[in-house]
Amino acid sequence: MTATNAGPGIDVAVADPGAVTLTLPPLPSMVRVGRLTASSIASLTNMTIDDIDDIKIGISEMITMLIQHGDGSPVTLCFEADDDNFVVEGSTAATRLDVSGNDFALATAVLEAVAETSSVAFNDGRIVIRLMKAVAVGAAER
Amino acid sequence: MSEGEHKKSMEEIGRNESIRVTIDKGAVVAEGDIDLAGGPLLDTAIMRLEASGPVVIDLTAVEFIDSSGLRSLLTASRRAEGRNSVVVLRNPSAGVKRLLSITGTADQFQIEDGDGSLAAGGEK
Numbered sequence: 001m002t003a004t005n006a007g008p009g010i011d012v013a014v015a016d017p018g019a020v021t022l023t024l025p026p027l028p029s030m031v032r033v034g035r036l037t038a039s040s041i042a043s044l045t046n047m048t049i050d051d052i053d054d055i056k057i058g059i060s061e062m063i064t065m066l067i068q069h070g071d072g073s074p075v076t077l078c079f080e081a082d083d084d085n086f087v088v089e090g091s092t093a094a095t096r097l098d099v100s101g102n103d104f105a106l107a108t109a110v111l112e113a114v115a116e117t118s119s120v121a122f123n124d125g126r127i128v129i130r131l132m133k134a135v136a137v138g139a140a141e142r
Numbered sequence: 143m144s145e146g147e148h149k150k151s152m153e154e155i156g157r158n159e160s161i162r163v164t165i166d167k168g169a170v171v172a173e174g175d176i177d178l179a180g181g182p183l184l185d186t187a188i189m190r191l192e193a194s195g196p197v198v199i200d201l202t203a204v205e206f207i208d209s210s211g212l213r214s215l216l217t218a219s220r221r222a223e224g225r226n227s228v229v230v231l232r233n234p235s236a237g238v239k240r241l242l243s244i245t246g247t248a249d250q251f252q253i254e255d256g257d258g259s260l261a262a263g264g265e266k
Contacts, residue, residue, distance in 0.1 A: 028179035029159050035177075035206070053237060060208035064178045106209045106245060113244040 009074070022077045026067045026092065034063045034077055041079045042086055045135050054114035055133055059088060061107045062129045065120070066092040068103070069127055085116075086133045097122035155187040163187045168195070169232065173203035176211030184211070188218045188229075197222060198254075202233040207241050219250040228252045 009025035010033065022037055024030040038059040042052045059077075066075045070092035080087045097120070098104070111118045115131040122128075152166040161180030162173045170187040174180060184199075191197050197218055219229045231238070232254045242248040 028177070031178045031208075032160050032175060035175075053240075056206065057208055057241070060177055060206075060210075064208065064210050067178065103209075103213065106213070110209045110241070110244055 018080055018082060020079045022079070024063070024075045024077070026070055026072055026075055028067065030075070031060055031063045031067070035060050038079065038088060041081055045081050045086060046083070047086065047135050051133060051136060055086060058111055058114045058118070058131045058133070061111045062088065062090045062131065065104070065107050065129060066090050066127060069097055070094045084135055086135060087130070089128065089130045091126045091128045093125055094122065094127045095125070097127050155190065156183045158183065165191060169198040169200045171200040171203070175206040176204055176214065177206065177208050178210045181211050181214040184214045185217070188214070192221065196227050196230065198230040198232055200232040201235065201238050204235055204238060207238050209241070209245070212241055212245060212247065216247060216250060230254050
């Protein structure tokens with residue numbers, strides 16, 4: 001694995017061909033950093049502009065939830081893209097996951113609307129959020 | 143109004159890496175992204191205007207909004223309802239309209255598009 005320090009508290013690593021991991025400090029300003037990174041990676045696929053816009057919304061919801069529900073530990077994002085799918089898994093350490101608030105319901109509703117599949121789970125002291133967006137067939141020809 | 147006079151009428155509430163928020167001619171003007179970082183600045187500006195009348199939020203230069211930004215708008219709408227008033231969203235971009243549509247919250251606002259027409263619930 002190669003790693004690059006891209007700025008204060010930001011680490012970017014290529015775990016294997018096609019996968020990128022990004023570790024962010026749990027700060028509101030980092031939501032934009034994650035969003036722009038996702039947009040850049042998605043633009044390497046055949047995704048349409050509309051689909052990339054959906055990815056940006058989904059990533060924003062993901063990072064916001066991880067910051068708000070995490071214990072203050074860094075947020076890790078793993079991006080994987082191929083010809084068919086764009087998959088992002090985000091996680092952070094947490095003591096619990098409170099799913100009772102309106103904010104959580106709104107964020108998950110948005111996540112579900114912009115992704116083909118999405119999930120939010122709490123396992124072994126980590127909140128794990130996953131979203132998958134299909135790369136539209138024929139998008140490259142548009 | 144000359145450019146100099148216009149600048150005098152504009153009050154900058156704040157800016158950060160996501161957003162710049164000003165109050166100009168009685169409207170909150172947001173430029174950039176309304177997200178976890180941008181929402182609090184927008185809240186500050188909205189609350190400043192609430193004291194003096196209806197809240198108009200100019201979203202012409204908003205490129206992105208997520209649910210944490212939308213919460214700022216919804217909270218303002220609820221407060222406006224309590225004052226028997228409304229929140230007007232001026233020139234929302236396609237991205238803003240899409241999020242309102244996804245969340246089914248367009249009817250919480252009065253939408254004012256580029257031609258100055260008003261519509262409740264985002265319908266024209």
